[in-house]
Amino acid sequence: MASVTLEYFALLRDEAGCQSETLRTEASDLAALYDALAHARGFTLPRARLRVAVNARFASWDQPVSEGDHIVFIPPVSGG
Amino acid sequence: MASVTLEYFALLRDEAGCQSETLRTEASDLAALYDALAHARGFTLPRARLRVAVNARFASWDQPVSEGDHIVFIPPVSGG
Amino acid sequence: MSAFLLTDQPIDTTAFAHALRRDEAGGYCSFEGWVRNHSDGQDVLGLDYQAYRPLAEAEALAVLREAETRFEIIAASAIHRFGSLAIGDMAVWIGVSAAHRDGAFLACRFVIDELKRRVPIWKRERYADGHSEWIACHDTEL
């Protein structure tokens, strides 16, 4: 079990209904965490269209979830 | 015989030693006029590297010289 | 020496553009993205931008440094705005100075393309018909 903070942006923020949340998870890696949250929160973006960042750095989906991680799922960007 | 005004720019102005001059010429066309002037004024630019304008429009070298023409020989440009 | 600013205030390019000046610079290319009143045939009233600040800043600086490595330029900088923008507002500015114009143009284009592709900033379009929508990069072209 790890306690992590999720911060949401764009469509994910709208769908989560909050900017951030802290929760305890048993997910083995970031992919499993997203899949669990997508189910629980009703996220509509398939994981294949997202990237993920941990502690303000891009990470890979198979990275384990660690205690205290600040995690951001990155929807397709559209700056400029 | 036609009376024409020549206006000079860049290297041609330096070599002519004046900004403009009015003269009478028997040259049949603009090419002949440049060749005569190049000889008289010591212009070093070969005609092949120049363009020519008459009354503020680009002209062709075989255009006849007409009374009152305002003629500019255009050295290779280098604006910007 | 590249610089990037993420701001919720109207973009003022003065200081950033001034910092790109060098005696050895002969060319300067800049790009500005403005909020336009239409998108894909729909009337647009305005845009809302969100940014994941720490990663956006790091990634934008990485893009600028890549531009300085890849192209013959002197310096490249950028400013991106977030928050709520109206038609005509400047959403992004990029400036590049170089000895020659080739490098300035290529690097400026590279920076805006990479910013749009990689930097975690998101745009929501507000439409005249009342609905609004988050735009995905591959759905849009500035």
Place this chain on the structure above:
Amino acid sequence: MSAFLLTDQPIDTTAFAHALRRDEAGGYCSFEGWVRNHSDGQDVLGLDYQAYRPLAEAEALAVLREAETRFEIIAASAIHRFGSLAIGDMAVWIGVSAAHRDGAFLACRFVIDELKRRVPIWKRERYADGHSEWIACHDTEL
């Protein structure tokens, strides 16, 4: 609606750049040519520009109109300075607005390339060693 200004005063782009703004414009690309302190390995102190005004104005406007025909842009304008310029001075400015950035970049590059190729303006470089020289377009690259 293109505009061209040939001036012996320091270039102020404010009014010209403002005139390119449109609600339907999403991108703006600009280029500035600055007097740099070196050319082909020689130290440069400054530049003198001469222009054949009536033809330079007509030809520059023709270039801007061609840009508006060839590329998907809203408007393109330019300003060129003549007279005696010092290091860092702006010699030329080009601004292009467009719905999308592709057109803005392509047209801006087209205009500076064509200006340098076709418009009767000439540049003399003043060197640190005391001599000066009129530059021919094919001998130089900004």
